[in-house]
Amino acid sequence: MNHSSDNITENATNNITRHVEVAVIGAGTAGQNAFRAARRTTKNIVIINDGFWTTTCATIGCMPSKLLIAAASRAHDAQHSDQFGIHADVQIDGKQVMARVQAERDFFANSVKKQVDSWPEHKKISGRAHINKDGLIEVNNELIKADKIIVATGSSPFIPEGWTDKLGDTLLTSDNIFELSDLPTSMAVIGAGSVGLEMAQSMARLGVNVTLFNRENRVASLQDDDINKKAIDCLARGLTMKLKSKVEDVGTCSDDKTIENKKSVAFIKYKDREGQVQEWQGEYVLVATGRRNNIEQLGIENLDVELDDKNRPKNLDINTGQIGDLEVYIIGDANAHIPLLHVASDEGFSAGSSVCPNNTDANLRPPSIPLSIVFCEPQIANIGMTLPEVKDSGLNYVIGKVSFDTQGRSRVMGVNCGLLHIYSCKETDKILGASMVGPDAEYIAHILAVAITNDLCIKELLDTPFYHPTIVEGLRTALRDVQDKMSIPYQAQLTQEDDF
Template identity: 75%
Template sequence: MSKSSGNTDKNVTRKVEVAVIGAGTAGQNAFRQASKTVENIVIINDGFWSTTCIQVGCMPSKLLIAAADRAHDANHSEDFGIHTTTQIDGKRVMERVRDERSHFASYIKKQVDSWPENKKISGRAHINKQGLIEVNDELIKANKIIVATGSSPYIPDDWSDNLGDTLLTSDTVFELTDLPKSIAVIGAGSIGLELAQAFKRLGVEVTLFNRDKRVAGLKDDDINNKAIVCLNRELTMHLGSKINNVGTQTVEGEDMASAFIEYEDSAGKMQQWQGERVLVATGRRNNIEQLGIENLDVELDDKNRPKQLDKKTGQIGDLDVYIVGDANANIPLLHVASDEGYSAGNKVCKNEANAYIRPPATPFSIVFCSPQIVNVGMSLPEIQQDPELEYVIGRVSFDNQGRSRIMGVNCGLLHIYACKKTDRVLGASMVGPDAEYIGHILATAITNDISVKGLLDTPFYHPTILEGLRTALRDVQHKMEIPYQSQDAQEYSF
């Protein structure tokens, strides 16, 4: 898409059918798909030619969690009659995180290296008022533009200057060469919870702060309260606190300045925290503010989110402009970014009529803390706001669930929201063991329109944690007052 005039075109150094800006998950998928039918295409990228997931997100955080879980199991096995003493080598922990991250990144590098050099440009793109893409010394005219510039950590005003070298974000924390002695984690979303617990299990003194009395953005009050109970067994959390000031101060005998946080606790009392590092996990913001996307007649709201967004393809209205992945601030998850990039790459194909557009994925999120937190489908407030929905909530506690208790992971609660008229699962929220697997089963049921009865007709092996899912589904049926005939009408938990 271009607004350029004939005179301006004289300065154009390259004309392409499609320009992809950004080479993360969404951008790479868009480029690969469009390249199947579009020869005249270019991909422009600023920074590493990899993905947020591999470099600073999913993979390094799970590597840190894996080390933390090993340490936790070794240090908390007394109830099983196992007594051990562990020694945590912080330098080796962080070294393995980076080594394995490089291993995963090597596959992406191999793929990017296979692309023709004349179709790759390293540099920061800017769209000027003529609708042309400026990058390095080039001026590119593109008929169609796919924006996949990703996101960056959000840091409150002045915090970078006030905290200096003590400040960490999810983009920098994995570059630590050793574990800190103490850390404050600001934000109880997925990033904050996962890293706070991981550091705690690795012997770091951790304090978690959050403005709201909620964790992981949970919208079901009962699930939120249960999650807080479970997580409080390990973490020191100041929920409902308000941070008024952050900064650093010199500590005698220390090589590095110490960080401090002045905050008002949930009771309104002024408090102060002091420690080695502050990890800011207050969310991420999309990277389109400096791109000049407004010069393509793309309207953004006050949070830089594009208006008139087609969530299937990322297309903006009827413009030949597509904003996909974290850049559109829709659902910042890898599988969503992948699908959006794939669909946009197909949409810009010459044979657009036969382009395969992936439907929007069933909403699905996992927080990989322990116990895990999962949300699938519609949230409870969304369901309650729809007067046409007659719903019930199936419930199961994992506090005394057979296999969970055997394994010593018996803290959790599952709520399944189901429609009485259709016998279908609308959504679910859970904190508990094996939540990632239970979440996948429920997401599959919602996506493929499987009834509650259909789910209950499948086998549930004994003894497994997944039997808890069956209990919740049976509770759904009981509350729906739907007769259920089965040879296995009795639940045998243990």
């Protein structure tokens, strides 16, 4: 770090309460992994955390959202089994739904907390850290000098300016939606990313009157227009979506029916895709417009770290999180590189290994192949390079395709809506990337990620067994389509292959 002891003022030096080799700021997934990895070779370490000592995933993210999705899937299957000759009268107990979400969420969070509780107390500090102009960490009543600093302060939901005051108690984010004691009657969801899609569809399937708004005519940030169009088609069958709509204003107004309870309802004024001004009213507004890294108020500039106009650190080593040649590492959501749990986990391990004095490159985990999954139904997945990246690469590529509308097992299960595109290089016979909406996308995505990671060619994948009848057979159909297009003009029509 550029802030050597020579640069620290004499007054600051006299007030230092602790000198450590490594300080980790933030105790989420990335921070915890960094702390564990660094502790293997140094005992002179401290971890500082403001807020809960669990992880975003366990407490307010991945796990509670999947619990809500699980309840919604049960309700949807029970309500939509007529095609199988099964008719049911479904009663949804909103309080019981949310009680299970919270109880199971607490189970996962407590499991993480138990690990943290096993760490020595003198190595943990609860409080908000700030890095002062001398490059020292101020927290509570301590002034800590750290030879190496790992920043893992995570991220927070982004809320447009003024909306918190305008919406008041009707405003929800992914940080507080799982604290509801009952399912709401109505809800607007703003943003069609992973959080927005998952929450909008789940709430709608559980009987909530949901409207999803998004500025673009796009969902899940899909970059392949055909996959995006198919995803919209599949999702719109059970979800009201106002895509290509611009929110002009938000606020609350009195609800005449409950005026004695002084209850307000939320409203949204927006321009629809035709440019007409419309208004929505309902109980809550879930703002799912993305997350921003928690780095701005940390004082990171006092470590000579430069940020770009989107608050992302410059000169970032995507493998270790190190900033240039500084002894500063910014990892997980804090660096805003790829804000996903498995990436944060790997970055934490690599950063924690890098700061160890006996570290070798063999201890470092290489950057993962890009992999993202949205757990709506049908699921959406992206693996490897996006279609625009493939086009910009200058490589000679083909696109293998399969529709799940007619795929055997998908029709058997009544989940036959979807499309898979595999982008492959003609010269190397290797997979560059893929995009998909469809059933079992989470499993197909992992197979493709393994193939790309291990540099497998199309033939090697096709030589592996595909059990019949499975939805994964759709992957084989797309791979066969790739193989066919390697030797014939790309304009050839897709031939659907399935074994019945």
